[in-house]
Amino acid sequence: MTTETPARVRFAPSPTGVMHIGGLRTALYDWFLARKTGGQFILRIEDTDRNRYDPDAEWHIKESLKWLGLDLDEGPEIGGPYAPYTQSERLQLYQDAAERLIASGDAYYDDTTPEELAALRQRQQAAGQPPGYDNRGRYRTAEQIQESRDKGLEVVVRFKVPDHGELQVEDEVRGRLKFDLSLLQDFVILKSDGFPTYHLAHVVDDYEMGITHVIRGEEWIPSCPRHVLIQRALGISTPKYVHVPLITAQDGAKLSKRHGAQSALEYRDAGYTPDAVLNYLALLGWSPGDDTEVMSRSEIASRFEIERILSHPAKFSAQKLEWMNQQHIMKADEDELAEMMMPYLERPEEEGGLLEEIDRPIDRSIVRAMVPVLRERIKVLPDVIELIDFLFVDEVQPNPEEMIGRRMDEEMVFTSLNASIQALESLETFDGEAIEQALRGLTQSTGLKAGQLFTPIRVAVTAKRIAPPLFESIEVLGRERTIERLQRGLAIFSNYAGNRDD
RNA sequence: GCCCCGUUGGUGCAGCGGCCUAGCACGUCGGCCUUUCAAGCCGGAGAUCACGGGUUCGAAUCCCGUACGGGGUACCA
Numbered sequence: 001m002t003t004e005t006p007a008r009v010r011f012a013p014s015p016t017g018v019m020h021i022g023g024l025r026t027a028l029y030d031w032f033l034a035r036k037t038g039g040q041f042i043l044r045i046e047d048t049d050r051n052r053y054d055p056d057a058e059w060h061i062k063e064s065l066k067w068l069g070l071d072l073d074e075g076p077e078i079g080g081p082y083a084p085y086t087q088s089e090r091l092q093l094y095q096d097a098a099e100r101l102i103a104s105g106d107a108y109y110d111d112t113t114p115e116e117l118a119a120l121r122q123r124q125q126a127a128g129q130p131p132g133y134d135n136r137g138r139y140r141t142a143e144q145i146q147e148s149r150d151k152g153l154e155v156v157v158r159f160k161v162p163d164h165g166e167l168q169v170e171d172e173v174r175g176r177l178k179f180d181l182s183l184l185q186d187f188v189i190l191k192s193d194g195f196p197t198y199h200l201a202h203v204v205d206d207y208e209m210g211i212t213h214v215i216r217g218e219e220w221i222p223s224c225p226r227h228v229l230i231q232r233a234l235g236i237s238t239p240k241y242v243h244v245p246l247i248t249a250q251d252g253a254k255l256s257k258r259h260g261a262q263s264a265l266e267y268r269d270a271g272y273t274p275d276a277v278l279n280y281l282a283l284l285g286w287s288p289g290d291d292t293e294v295m296s297r298s299e300i301a302s303r304f305e306i307e308r309i310l311s312h313p314a315k316f317s318a319q320k321l322e323w324m325n326q327q328h329i330m331k332a333d334e335d336e337l338a339e340m341m342m343p344y345l346e347r348p349e350e351e352g353g354l355l356e357e358i359d360r361p362i363d364r365s366i367v368r369a370m371v372p373v374l375r376e377r378i379k380v381l382p383d384v385i386e387l388i389d390f391l392f393v394d395e396v397q398p399n400p401e402e403m404i405g406r407r408m409d410e411e412m413v414f415t416s417l418n419a420s421i422q423a424l425e426s427l428e429t430f431d432g433e434a435i436e437q438a439l440r441g442l443t444q445s446t447g448l449k450a451g452q453l454f455t456p457i458r459v460a461v462t463a464k465r466i467a468p469p470l471f472e473s474i475e476v477l478g479r480e481r482t483i484e485r486l487q488r489g490l491a492i493f494s495n496y497a498g499n500r501d502d
Numbered sequence: 503g504c505c506c507c508g509u510u511g512g513u514g515c516a517g518c519g520g521c522c523u524a525g526c527a528c529g530u531c532g533g534c535c536u537u538u539c540a541a542g543c544c545g546g547a548g549a550u551c552a553c554g555g556g557u558u559c560g561a562a563u564c565c566c567g568u569a570c571g572g573g574g575u576a577c578c579a
Binding site: 012013014016046048049051052110114117128129130131132133154156158174177178179180183184185187188190191192193195197198199202217218219220221222223224243245246248250252253280283284287289290291292293294310311312313314315316317319320322323324326330373375376377378387405439440449450451452453454455457458459462464465466467468469470471 | 503504505506507508509512513514515516525526527528529536537538539540541542571572573574575576577578579
C-alpha cells in the first residue's frame with residue numbers, strides 16, 4: 001500500500017431538512033478517505049441561511065452518521081482544535097475576510113436592492129438576454145453607500161470577478177476544468193444580515209480548519225471558480241477538489257420522495273443494516289476496480305481511492321439495495337444479527353412490530369435460536385416478524401383447508417397428525433436432530449411422502465403455509481406446545497372434515 | 503438562452519490502444535435441489551460500447567463535432 005499523507009476532510013451539510021442519501025454518500029467518501037489515510041473526519045454545520053434553517057436537521061444529520069457508524073474526529077459538541085464547528089458561531093471570521101477583500105479591492109459594498117435586481121432580471125428576460133447581475137455596484141462611492149445605510153437600505157458585500165480571462169481548476173475526478181471568467185458576474189459573499197454566503201464561508205473555514213480535500217456533489221462544479229477566486233484574493237491555498245457524481249432515481253431525475261425512501265433514517269426504520277447501506281452507497285459512484293461487490297466497511301475503507309470515483313451519475317436501485325442487505329444479513333454474526341432484529345420485533349404493532357397481545361420485552365432467546373434458519377429468508381430485518389410470530393403467541397388459528405396439501409386427501413392429514421403426535425411424545429431428547437429423525441422415520445411407517453407428512457404438521461404448528469423449517473421451529477416451540485397445537489389442529493381438522501362430509 | 507459535467511445490456515460496475523467473438527453483479531427466464539419459503543447450484547435471453555467524423559497497422563478505450571441526459575445560472579446551500 002502506498003503511504004499517503006493523512007487527509008483532513010469535512011462533511012459540511014446545511015441543516016435544512018432530513019439527511020438525504022446523496023449527502024450520506026458524500027459523508028461516506030469523506031469518512032473512507034479519512035480512515036484510509038489516518039486523517040480526520042470532521043463535521044461542520046453550515047447554517048448560514050436563516051430562512052431555511054430547520055432546528056431538527058442537526059440532530060437528524062448526527063443520528064444518520066451515527067447509525068451508519070461514521071465516527072467523527074471533530075465537530076459540534078465533541079469539539080476539536082478548530083472549534084466552533086458551526087458557522088453561525090464563526091461570523092466574525094467571515095466578516096473579517098470580507099473586510100480584507102474590500103481593503104484589497106477584491107470586493108465592494110453594494111446597496112442594490114432586491115427590487116432593483118428583480119427589475120433588472122425582468123428587463124434582461126424581456127430583451128432576450130441572459131439574466132445576471134450587471135456589476136453596477138462596482139461604481140458606488142463610499143458616500144453613496146453611507147447614504148443608503150442612513151436611509152436604512154440593506155447593503156451586501158460582493159466579490160469583484162475579473163472581467164475576462166480563463167480560470168482552471170484541477171478536479172481529482174474529472175481532471176482540469178476550465179471556466180471563462182467573462183461569463184461570471186460579481187457575486188454576494190456577505191449578505192445584508194451579516195451572514196456569509198456559502199462561497200465565502202466554506203472557503204474561509206476549509207482554510208482555517210486545514211481541510212485537504214473538498215469532497216462534494218458535482219452540482220458545485222459551476223461555482224468552483226468563485227471559490228478559487230476568493231482563495232487567490234485572500235492569498236490562501238486551494239484544497240484538492242473532489243466532485244462526486246449525483247445519485248439519481250430510476251428515471252434519471254433527482255432522487256425525491258416520489259422515488260421511495262430518501263432519508264438515511266428511513267432505511268434504518270425499514271430494516272436495512274448499516275453495513276449494507278454503507279456498502280451499497282459506496283458502490284454508487286465508486287468501484288474497487290474489480291468485480292468485488294459485497295464488502296465489509298473496513299475492506300471498503302482500505303480499498304477506497306479517489307482515483308476510482310466515477311464521473312457519471314448513478315441510478316439508485318432499491319432492488320439491488322435489498323439484495324445487498326440480504327448479503328450482509330447472511331454474513332453477519334448470529335448473535336449480532338439477533339440483536340439487530342430485536343427492535344423491529346419489539347416496536348408497537350401499529351409500527352409493524354409483533355402483535356400487541358404479545359408481552360414486551362420479547363424473549364430474545366427465541367429469536368437467537370431461530371437466527372440460523374431466518375437469515376437466508378429475509379431481505380430486510382422486519383421480515384422476521386411474520387416468519388416467527390407463531391412462536392410468541394399462546395395459540396394459533398390454523399386453516400384446516402391448508403392442511404390438505406398437493407396430492408393429498410383427508411385421510412393423509414389424520415395420519416400425519418396422529419403419527420407425529422405419537423412420535424414426538426415418545427421422544428427422549430427433544431432437539432432438532434432427534435425431531436427430524438423421528439418425523440422423517442414416519443414416512444416409512446405411514447407410507448406418506450415427506451410433503452404429505454409435513455404439510456399438515458406445519459399448518460397445525462404455525463398456522464402458515466410459508467414458515468421457517470419445521471424441525472427447528474418445533475424444537476424452539478417445545479414439546480408441550482407443539483403437541484398441544486398438533487392436537488388442536490387435529491380437532492379443528494376433524495370438525496372441518498366432518499362438516500364437509502355432511 | 504448561456505456555462506459545466508456526463509453517455510458500456512432494464513440497472514450498477516469492469517474495461518484505461520491489441521488478451522473484447524465486450525467480463526462481473528442485480529433483475530429477468532428455464533432447470534436442479536427441496537417439508538413450505540428461501541438460500542444454493544446449473545443454464546438461457548439481453549449491448550451494432552449514444553451517433554458521426556477523425557488519429558492509428560489497430561479504438562469501447564485518444565481527438566473533434568452532433569444528439570441525448572443531468573447540473574448550474576440567487577442576499578439557497
